Amino acid sequence: MLDTPEVDLTVHHKPADLADRIALAFTKLLRFCADTFFAKRYGHRAIVLETVAAVPGMVGATLTHLRCLRRMCDDKGWIRTLMEEAENERMHLMTFIEVAKPSLFERIVILAVQWVFYIAFFFLYLISAKTAHRVVGYFEEEAVISYTHYLAEIDEGRSPNVPAPAIAKHYWKLPDDATLRDVVLVVRADEAHHRDVNHGFASELGGIEIDHEKVAPYPSHADDIRMSA
Ligand SMILES: [Fe+2]
Numbered sequence: 588m589l590d591t592p593e594v595d596l597t598v599h600h601k602p603a604d605l606a607d608r609i610a611l612a613f614t615k616l617l618r619f620c621a622d623t624f625f626a627k628r629y630g631h632r633a634i635v636l637e638t639v640a641a642v643p644g645m646v647g648a649t650l651t652h653l654r655c656l657r658r659m660c661d662d663k664g665w666i667r668t669l670m671e672e673a674e675n676e677r678m679h680l681m682t683f684i685e686v687a688k689p690s691l692f693e694r695i696v697i698l699a700v701q702w703v704f705y706i707a708f709f710f711l712y713l714i715s716a717k718t719a720h721r722v723v724g725y726f727e728e729e730a731v732i733s734y735t736h737y738l739a740e741i742d743e744g745r746s747p748n749v750p751a752p753a754i755a756k757h758y759w760k761l762p763d764d765a766t767l768r769d770v771v772l773v774v775r776a777d778e779a780h781h782r783d784v785n786h787g788f789a790s791e792l793g794g795i796e797i798d799h800e801k802v803a804p805y806p807s808h809a810d811d812i813r814m815s816a
């Protein structure tokens with residue numbers, strides 16, 4: 588039996604102001620694009636979207652680092668949290684690349700999207716870090732939903748429940764007989780954690796006190812992400 592943290596699938600931050608509403612509308616637009624482009628090819632969807640998901644943490648960490656240097660202030664642990672989020676998303680990518688292989692067209696899409704998204708998110712974070720974290724919170728709400736759909740595809744036999752890739756077994760400390768279904772469960776739990784952390788950061792930047800107890804628990808990850816040869 589897997590020790591996967593319980594995930595509250597129903598968490599949704601109700602937009603509280605115009606910036607929240609714009610963040611939600613932007614997320615829904617991207618969701619529509621992803622649904623149109625990938626339909627039910629969940630492995631391919633995961634690969635392309637994880638290349639995007641791994642960007643905000645690193646941008647947020649960089650800009651928070653620079654702000655703390657300028658203001659000579661404490662980061663309250665945000666920098667490491669955001670860097671770890673970026674690393675975690677990269678591990679999602681490295682896992683799903685073992686499950687599905689991106690086509691040449693998808694690789695070109697990844698290249699183009701990375702240029703546009705990195706620059707856009709960088710400037711959004713500079714202008715309004717609160718809105719940037721809210722956008723990520725909404726992205727992660729959608730990630731939880733997408734991985735729930737992926738689970739249904741596996742459970743209903745439309746996607747084969749292949750053995751878990753070695754990299755995933757190492758990173759999430761899964762048993763030897765773990766399968767893709769187990770991997771999707773822990774990835775979804777990661778996304779739920781990012782969702783709550785980013786909505787929390789956005790609220791904190793908006794001056795709202797956060798109940799840290801409400802953050803979805805993070806699955807256990809390997810201390811050293813590299814597998815020994
Ligand atoms: Fe992810």
Ligand SMILES: [Fe+2]
Binds near residue numbers: 640
């Ligand atoms: Fe995520």
